[in-house]
Amino acid sequence: MLNSTSSHILAQQFLRDMWLSKANSTQAADTDYLFMFILWVCIVSFVVLMGAMFWFMFKYRRRAGVPTIRSVSHNTVLELGWSVGPLLILVPIFFWGLKGYVSKQASPAGVEIINIRGYQWNWEVRYSNGATPKELKLSPSGDQMVPVIVVPAGRPVKLILTSNDVLHAFYIPDFRTKIDVIPNRYTSMWFKPLGVTPTTTDAAGKIVYQDHQVYCAEYCGNNHSDMAAFIRLVPDEEYARLKEKYSEFEGSPAEIGKQIWGQYCKSCHTIDGKASTGPSWKNLYQRTEEFADGSKLDLTDDTVFMNYVRESIYFPQLKIVKGFGPNMNSFQGIIKEKNIPDIAAFIKSVEVSPDAPANKNAPAGGAEGAAEAPKK
Amino acid sequence: MATIDTHNPVHPQPGSHGHGHDVDMSLPYHERYHAAHHFLDREHEFDAVKMGVWLFLSTEVLLFSGMFCAYAIFRMLHPEAFVYGAHHLEMHWGLINTIVLLLSSWTVATAVRNAQLGQTAALRRNLLITMFCGVVFLLIKFVFEYSVKYEHGYLPGKYYSAPITDNPYEPMWWAVYWVATGIHATHVIGGIALMAWLWVRAGKQHFGPKHFTAVEGVGLYWHIVDIVWIFLFPMLYLIH
């Protein structure tokens, strides 16, 4: 008796390992139970039905001279039975699926939010402090580097996703879930990990993580199959440390400033003199800025300049440059105090950068120059 | 039908081989017409064709329902764009066209009646009026509406060149406008062609009390075209 149950469990285990990778989130475990349940329903219905078919095929094969027997060709009770029977099996499957779905939709309070942006053909990841993952790995074809997304193993994590171009889908097989990534719209998924990512040590004694594979599951063009990423579950403290570390920049002050600009400021502030959502940084140092309320500020003095830069980053609404709207949000908590001098250094370097014209007071020329005029 | 047909083209040449009855060539076509060989008789054929026409019309209705759905959804997404867009349409042209089409619906209905009563002259007259209404509709559409919109640059999508003043999504309104009215106008052109075909056949005495299937079918089609416009008119011109 005991033997048969354990062999039953073994069979179950065997089937599961054959069909499913090791689950590593709470919802994934539930999905697996449902999957295995449906699988068993399928196996049983299949075996019963096909068993009958093969039996009839054998028993009632046509043999010369053997006449058939008259038999029924209709039986209401039977027919009702095998219409309602399957229905009865399907109802619990439906509700079970529904339950799992709901739990995959509604995220609990206190989730760690990570923003992800898909584009042809890679993922751009942003932690809540603005940091991006620094560790990259090779994609399946080995043609490009894709991010390793480190997430805390002890807390629920919510990914908020959008796309730059066409549809993508963020698919984590080990978590049994995916969500479409749609341009101009945000979608989300969340999961509660079951534990940290298993590791092994290689010959050299280095730790190798068995990261969870992420695929793009919505066809998006040429390198759709290369649009991968990895998820690594680490202890919460390790996560906090890495997140902090990823937000650090390296290099000379101007270089760090440039990286920060590239990451946060570039979409609104150009460095070539063209007006964008916000004023260009070209020649910002040492110019006299005029504001919407008519007041002016001479930025020649370094201290004034530094204060102006800091104020603009943390309290952008205090001084609105003439000709621009109050479009900027505060970067408090995102750009660190200690990086303010780096940004200032970068802005100073812009004006002497080789691609800038030699005459620092010359208008940038053309229509862009005219658009920039109000700031001067 | 107890006889055996051996060879029997769709349009039997009366006299050459019979259906068990002789055909008097002096009778007008609609009198001597016999159904295609795979039908029992004229009524049988008429029934079948009528069902075919209704099925075809249901596909038309579904085609436009798809369009209406798209309209409703985009309106929901960008209500202001639709309001602003509708302001650029001139209601009186839409209204005149509605009246023109309603009139033509009435004449085509009368034409069917004429065919059933064997009044060939009246049938042809009413077909002509209907065609004329169709042409007027198209003229108004093209001369007073499409070309004006074209000049102002109110074109769909990337060809939109009018200044976008009120709402960034106005080009989408124009896309819906052009697609919806364009498909409808194509149907009007098709209807006029069918009407011309009937007019020619009526001239050859093809229709009479016992044979008016084609007139009835085209008439139904024209009503659908009309009804679609009755929906399009308020959707595009009136709802502000």
Add this chain to the structure above:
Amino acid sequence: MASITSGQRERGLAYGNSHDEENYLTPKGGMLTTIWDWMTTIDHKKIGVMYLFAILTMFFFGGIAAIAVRTELLTPTSIVTEGGKTLVKGLEIGAVMEGAENLTVGTGNNWYNRTMTLHGLIMVFLVIVPSVPASLGNFLLPLMLGAKDVAFPRLNLASWYVYLFGSMFALLAIIMGGVDTGWTFYTPYSTTTDAGYLRVVWMVLAAFILGFSSIFTGLNFLVTVHKLRAPGMGWFDMPLFVWGIYGAAIIQVLATPVIGITLLLLMFERLFHVGVFDPRMGGDPVLFQHFFWFYSHPVVYVMILPGMAIINELVGVHSRKKIFGYRAVAFSTLAIALISFIVWGHHLFTSEGEVAAVIFSGLTFLVAIPSAVKVINWVATLYKGSIAFNTPMLYALAFLFLFTIGGLTGLPLGALSTDLHLHDTYFVVAHFHYVMMGGTIIAFVGGIHHWWPKMFGKMYNEFWARIAFAFVFIGFNLTFFPQFIAGSLGMPRRYATYTDNFKIYHHLSTGGAYLLLIGFLIHLGVFIQSLFGGKKAPPNPWGALTLEWTDTSSPPIEHNFHHEPVVTHGPYDYDDVIPPQTEPGQFILPKPAKDGKHTH
């Protein structure tokens, strides 16, 4: 039901023996006259036969594309790429016509994507949607109903030419370099890829035009079934084949217009950038998906219902049994046709709002019931039958086997939480090949064998046909079963390359595909051999009871019936009727059941 009169039987045998009479295939004169005769024919049989050849040709091309896909997927690295590049060079000639300077068709992945899309598009729009209705349906519907033709023969011819016309645009798109959108044309990818080229527009136009062909056929069949049944044939005296075709025709007529407007909007979007499906311009890509699936889900039942229609005949005839629960099977056809319209959202679980997803999931399970009823009834039909394992029957049994797997694997896809995992993986690929290929195509091939003697008046070689069947059956399972496992382990679809853990499944799958190719090539040989050297077929080789066998010769004469058929027995009354037109003594009426009860 009354048994067939002896007079009728004699009549049948009488003309059944004279093989040399004129039939619909007899040439009308010289070569040119005959060709002209075929090109302008309004005979449903000829149109059906022309469709059959066109569809098998398309199936061949679609299959070759599939073989290319499988070959590329043999290993994770691109092995066909180099060969593909050469092929693409050839195709570039077309692109140059469009004034292309440097094409994007060069890279391996792109080549794969085009081939995969080509495979899907050909198989869906040119093969499986028209397959059974346009070929066998056209040929058989009037015969089974006892009619001389379909209701609108000229519309029928028109549908054939529209099919050719549509295929030409598909060909044009392929010559110009093919498209890489996937068969689903999802926006905004489909509206932006290959910018500056017209191929996508041609391809969409092709699908649009083919839709008309489908509508014409469906409309014709609906009217034919309603108006042209032989005297004495009530709705429940129709062969179940007719019911299946009828159900499919309802969907064809009601769903196709919607894909019409969708494709029209898509073309507009491509040509004018109207933005209705482009989120950057305020449009909604998910709306496209709704429109697309509103048609394309019902259309999967346009594919399967005619396949099931065939199975009814094959199971009934080759086991000499009345189909168990005729009415249940007939009504389940209608149920499938109707419910199929309200489940489309199950393709959008990962892109749609929550409430909609829940409703669609529930309805999806509902549509599984009528399919289950059919499958179980067919198995029950075998009970106490007299089962002959002719090739058509082997295919029918294979259908039961494969469709059950395909249908059952629809369940984890219909359940919400599991679909979030399985959506767009190879699990879905395996599911739909099991239902489309293992269902419809398998039924189709079985049906071709079954009615081959009737269509061409020749028998085929049973031995080689069975060998071919073995290749197809084994090859099919080897190709697609591993894909279920790969899919549930997380292998996404439309992938030109894959991670190493999926290697084994792809190896097996590619091997199976080659077996399939061999199997179908043998079938092809069998058919060609039969056409030129096959034995003459008797009018009713299987001993069937439906009108196309009992009341026509093989092949039928141009006007189908020598005598106006009068229906005197049900289509499957094997217990009471000796099939006419068979050799005397070939079939014996069954003994009464032991308890002497008369059962009906």
